[in-house]
Amino acid sequence: MDQAGRTEIIVSHSLEQTKKEPAKDKSQIKCQNKFCRYISGFLTPNQLIAHSIIGYICIWSIFGASYGTFNQVNHYSIMSSTFSYLGSNDKDCNPNGWYWFSIGMFVSFFVEIPLIMYIYQRLKLVNYRLATVSNGFWLVGVCAQFFIGVFPSSKDKIFGNTEFRQFHNPIAVICFVCVLVGAPCSAALVAYDKPKSCTNYGKRNILNHRLTDICISLVMISICLVVIFCVLWQIVYPIQYKKDPSIGSNWSAGMNTIWSFALWENVCIITLYVYILWFPFTLEFRTDEKRPKQRISCSFSPVNYNGIELKTDLSVMWFKIIKDKRVQFRSGADFLEHLADYEEVQGLLSNDAVEVIKSAGKMINERESENTQKMIKEFGKRSNELWKWKRVMLKCAK
Numbered sequence: 001m002d003q004a005g006r007t008e009i010i011v012s013h014s015l016e017q018t019k020k021e022p023a024k025d026k027s028q029i030k031c032q033n034k035f036c037r038y039i040s041g042f043l044t045p046n047q048l049i050a051h052s053i054i055g056y057i058c059i060w061s062i063f064g065a066s067y068g069t070f071n072q073v074n075h076y077s078i079m080s081s082t083f084s085y086l087g088s089n090d091k092d093c094n095p096n097g098w099y100w101f102s103i104g105m106f107v108s109f110f111v112e113i114p115l116i117m118y119i120y121q122r123l124k125l126v127n128y129r130l131a132t133v134s135n136g137f138w139l140v141g142v143c144a145q146f147f148i149g150v151f152p153s154s155k156d157k158i159f160g161n162t163e164f165r166q167f168h169n170p171i172a173v174i175c176f177v178c179v180l181v182g183a184p185c186s187a188a189l190v191a192y193d194k195p196k197s198c199t200n201y202g203k204r205n206i207l208n209h210r211l212t213d214i215c216i217s218l219v220m221i222s223i224c225l226v227v228i229f230c231v232l233w234q235i236v237y238p239i240q241y242k243k244d245p246s247i248g249s250n251w252s253a254g255m256n257t258i259w260s261f262a263l264w265e266n267v268c269i270i271t272l273y274v275y276i277l278w279f280p281f282t283l284e285f286r287t288d289e290k291r292p293k294q295r296i297s298c299s300f301s302p303v304n305y306n307g308i309e310l311k312t313d314l315s316v317m318w319f320k321i322i323k324d325k326r327v328q329f330r331s332g333a334d335f336l337e338h339l340a341d342y343e344e345v346q347g348l349l350s351n352d353a354v355e356v357i358k359s360a361g362k363m364i365n366e367r368e369s370e371n372t373q374k375m376i377k378e379f380g381k382r383s384n385e386l387w388k389w390k391r392v393m394l395k396c397a398k
Contacts, residue, residue, distance in 0.1 A: 002332035041117030048118065052277055055111030059273075062104035068098025078266040079256045084168065087152035098152060107151030112142045115276050119186075122283040126189045134185030147171045179272060180227075183219045186279075190216050212282040215275060222271040226264040233259045 043051060066086040070076040074092050076085065085093045087101030094101070120135040151167035158164055190212050236259065237250050247253040254260050 041121045065102035082262045084153035102149035110147040137178040143173035215278045219275045351371035
């Protein structure tokens with residue numbers, strides 16, 4: 001409290017440390033922070049472009065080397081050879097260059113992690129929980145790629161009678177299942193971010209929907225085709241086998257036909273590689289963490305607005321920013337829209353409360369006063385948390 005009887009509240013991107021940490025080498029800290037931020041998806045536009053182009057050139061050059069060393073008698077064909085055949089040292093597969101496949105999988109892991117996290121850092125602005133679930137499945141799927149390289153599809157023994165492919169097959173299934181769940185979650189986030197949806201609660205509209213829709217559609221279509229043809233083949237094969245038992249096993253009967261599992265697996269894998277490369281470029285480079293890093297401060301006296309006593313620091317700060325517009329944002333409404341980006345705020349309010357405040361700020365900025373008032377009134381009926389803020393927000397929206 002200063003001489004004028006006014007207190008000061010400071011909201012910053014990180015809480016003030018109460019205890020001083022022992023001194024560390026600044027260059028070491030900077031290097032560590034850069035590495036952590038890089039793998040966490042905080043890439044600059046130039047870093048994203050360079051990482052994607054160089055990474056994918058390396059990946060497909062390595063897979064190309066694996067393809068070039070494949071058995072020249074059998075030849076690799078997407079109609080009859082699964083992607084894993086490139087990493088098998090069996091005589092009829094790739095005994096001379098199987099290791100290129102494993103190296104390619106390892107490189108894929110290190111290239112894709114920052115890209116997956118880059119996608120997550122933006123999709124979480126649409127819906128944090130769903131983005132976290134989606135990101136979790138994608139990360140497990142990418143990590144499974146690493147272990148596919150460790151355990152190639154080979155008949156060689158690891159120990160006893162246990163073959164490499166006995167580990168390879170379940171890991172490949174885990175990878176496919178994770179993608180099968182992660183991709184629809186990403187699609188749901190894209191749909192949720194649609195700017196012309198029926199409700200505006202929590203919408204950020206951070207996506208370039210013309211490009212994003214095409215990208216996510218390719219993934220969903222390929223996954224659906226894989227599932228449809230694999231399921232239908234389990235119905236068609238028994239019927240054909242009864243008519244002609246000479247067609248052979250489930251696998252051999254479908255080979256080189258539209259029912260070939262190898263065909264749809266290769267299509268799905270190629271599509272996923274395209275997705276992970278393309279999708280980050282459909283998102284905005286700018287994120288909320290790129291906003292001014294200076295601490296935001298404002299002085300205030302106890303506020304009583306139309307009989308509403310604003311007791312909490314957050315309430316008073318919010319009101320004064322709306323009233324005085326002293327901060328670095330375009331307006332108090334602009335600050336509202338990005339309110340939840342501060343860690344301190346996230347600990348004070350529920351997710352629903354934060355979302356309605358952000359939405360109010362966004363719509364006030366867009367001069368959608370009527371929609372803002374309807375939203376606030378509807379939310380006030382369902383929540384006791386913001387009843388003290390209700391009239392203030394309505395006043396601001398007029």
